[in-house]
Amino acid sequence: MTAAITVNALRKTYGPLTAVDGIGFEVGAGEIFGMVGPNGAGKTTTIECLEGMRAPDSGDVRILGLDPRRDGYPLRERIGVQLQQSALPDDIKVWEALDLFASYYRKPAPWEPLLDELGIADKRDARFSKLSGGQKQRLFIALALVNDPELVFLDELTTGLDPHARRAMWNLVRAIRDRGKTVFLTTHYMEEAEQLCSRVLIIDRGKIVALDTPENLVGSLKAETRIIFTAAEPGYDPAPLRAVAGVTRVDVAGDKITVTGRGDRLVILVVNALDAQGARFRDLRTEQPSLDDVFMAMTRDEMNPEGGAK
Amino acid sequence: MKGLVKLFWVEFKLYMRQPQAAFFSLVFPLLLLFMFGSIYGNKPTPFFGGRGMVDVSAPAYIAIIMGSTGLMSISIVVSTYRERGILRRFRATPLRPAAIIGAQVAVNFLMTLAGTIILVGGARLVYHMQFNGAVGAVFVGFTLSTLSFFAIGFVVASLARTSRVAQIFGMLLYFPNIFLSGATVPKEIFPAAMRSVSKVFPMTHVVNLMQGLWIGNPWSKHITEVVVLAGFLVVGGIVSAKTFRWE
Numbered sequence: 001m002t003a004a005i006t007v008n009a010l011r012k013t014y015g016p017l018t019a020v021d022g023i024g025f026e027v028g029a030g031e032i033f034g035m036v037g038p039n040g041a042g043k044t045t046t047i048e049c050l051e052g053m054r055a056p057d058s059g060d061v062r063i064l065g066l067d068p069r070r071d072g073y074p075l076r077e078r079i080g081v082q083l084q085q086s087a088l089p090d091d092i093k094v095w096e097a098l099d100l101f102a103s104y105y106r107k108p109a110p111w112e113p114l115l116d117e118l119g120i121a122d123k124r125d126a127r128f129s130k131l132s133g134g135q136k137q138r139l140f141i142a143l144a145l146v147n148d149p150e151l152v153f154l155d156e157l158t159t160g161l162d163p164h165a166r167r168a169m170w171n172l173v174r175a176i177r178d179r180g181k182t183v184f185l186t187t188h189y190m191e192e193a194e195q196l197c198s199r200v201l202i203i204d205r206g207k208i209v210a211l212d213t214p215e216n217l218v219g220s221l222k223a224e225t226r227i228i229f230t231a232a233e234p235g236y237d238p239a240p241l242r243a244v245a246g247v248t249r250v251d252v253a254g255d256k257i258t259v260t261g262r263g264d265r266l267v268i269l270v271v272n273a274l275d276a277q278g279a280r281f282r283d284l285r286t287e288q289p290s291l292d293d294v295f296m297a298m299t300r301d302e303m304n305p306e307g308g309a310k
Numbered sequence: 311m312k313g314l315v316k317l318f319w320v321e322f323k324l325y326m327r328q329p330q331a332a333f334f335s336l337v338f339p340l341l342l343l344f345m346f347g348s349i350y351g352n353k354p355t356p357f358f359g360g361r362g363m364v365d366v367s368a369p370a371y372i373a374i375i376m377g378s379t380g381l382m383s384i385s386i387v388v389s390t391y392r393e394r395g396i397l398r399r400f401r402a403t404p405l406r407p408a409a410i411i412g413a414q415v416a417v418n419f420l421m422t423l424a425g426t427i428i429l430v431g432g433a434r435l436v437y438h439m440q441f442n443g444a445v446g447a448v449f450v451g452f453t454l455s456t457l458s459f460f461a462i463g464f465v466v467a468s469l470a471r472t473s474r475v476a477q478i479f480g481m482l483l484y485f486p487n488i489f490l491s492g493a494t495v496p497k498e499i500f501p502a503a504m505r506s507v508s509k510v511f512p513m514t515h516v517v518n519l520m521q522g523l524w525i526g527n528p529w530s531k532h533i534t535e536v537v538v539l540a541g542f543l544v545v546g547g548i549v550s551a552k553t554f555r556w557e
Contacts, residue, residue: 053402073404089391100316
């Protein structure tokens with residue numbers, strides 16, 4: 001695996017606050033690499049150090065083999081950047097922005113096809129201030145792709161978007177990866193990281209608390225699956241479920257039964273047991289551990305700093 | 311270079327899409343000309359040394375245009391670009407900072423020149439304004455004055471924390487300058503005390519220089535103006551370069 005990004009002992013402080021505390025990792029070419037963490041964990045500081053927008057206090061950063069501070073201009077020819085906080089002049093038209101940004105690069109990609117790929121072709125002549133949040137984000141992605149970059153940075157791409165727009169963005173990110181590019185993204189949404197990323201880095205208080213594939217992260221939590229259903233007949237006796245292999249607990253609240261346990265076959269075994277019992281039930285659903293649970297377990301809770309893991 | 315040219319062209323279009331900026335640099339001076347021209351006409355009078363009201367006022371109105379582009383447009387646009395993160399977005403590309411400054415200077419210089427040509431054209435056509443200077447000298451004086459006002463505008467943009475503050479600073483500089491420098495109302499009608507007060511305003515020196523070069527004065531009569539304006543240009547340039555912030 002060729003490394004698109006190599007970071008060693010990266011550190012950045014703002015006065016007494018240590019935003020990034022000696023982190024190191026590597027991102028391979030062709031990956032969609034996600035960085036997640038609570039607000040103020042150091043995500044944006046890290047991504048800005050990688051982009052060359054911010055000078056680290058110490059540590060070594062190599063992006064496509066270049067030092068983003070020393071070789072800033074050559075590097076910017078080869079990367080695409082979508083910033084968390086940025087804008088364009090209100091009165092600039094979509095096509096003008098693309099045409100303008102394309103002119104900044106030595107080897108720009110043709111920008112006309114980007115309008116179609118990002119679904120903003122009908123907004124070609126619209127002014128920036130007239131675009132919706134989702135359309136602005138699409139335009140910023142188009143601007144990040146206008147130099148046909150090898151590596152794209154996306155900082156909180158979908159924050160503030162509605163669920164439809166968010167899913168559309170995910171498809172766009174996958175399409176970028178499918179064109180052979182490396183994607184480095186930060187997000188607040190665990191579902192997003194789980195859906196998109198080949199590997200996820202969890203950062204908290206400037207330190208890496210976990211770095212692995214979403215599957216391994218979820219697996220490492222050893223969390224239990226919960227099966228919840230409503231008994232269709234009054235007086236249902238859940239006792240036989242306690243004997244099912246893997247079940248650790250059965251809780252009854254009125255006609256609502258919650259079965260907790262482990263194992264890949266847990267759901268099948270529980271349903272079989274219900275069937276063998278001749279029990280009638282409805283609204284059966286399962287709750288699998290997700291990256292959300294990993295996140296909650298591994299990062300501090302701002303609302304409840306003493307609580308730690310939930 | 312390609313980026314600079316394209317940025318200049320886009321900035322030009324953006325300027326024309328802002329009605330207030332285009333109004334103050336292109337239309338407002340012409341309105342002043344017609345307003346005072348229709349009140350006083352342009353009859354030569356001993357009070358203005360054998361010249362008419364328009365002969366004396368039109369070169370002074372050029373300073374108002376410089377105030378509008380330098381003190382208002384540049385300071386507001388640059389501080390807005392910083393506040394809204396437009397500069398940040400530019401910084402994430404290979405575009406050089408000098409190109410961003412250069413495009414602003416070029417567009418606003420062009421608009422100042424365009425406003426001046428419209429104003430002088432109107433004064434010539436309607437009031438047969440006299441001109442006894444050399445076009446080359448006037449252009450040099452115009453360029454020096456314009457750039458020194460741009461330097462002030464960049465300093466305002468650098469020092470103001472937000473675009474709102476920049477706008478207030480810009481207006482606080484613009485209005486006293488245009489009314490107390492003799493740019494709007496000829497200094498000849500000021501009482502003596504006002505005339506000495508007016509010397510603290512940089513625009514007074516622009517008015518003196520433009521009016522002097524207009525009637526063909528030699529540069530030797532305008533050393534004060536040249537030194538003051540060059541000082542604003544150099545000091546403003548250094549201060550704005552030192553205090554320039556991307557965000």
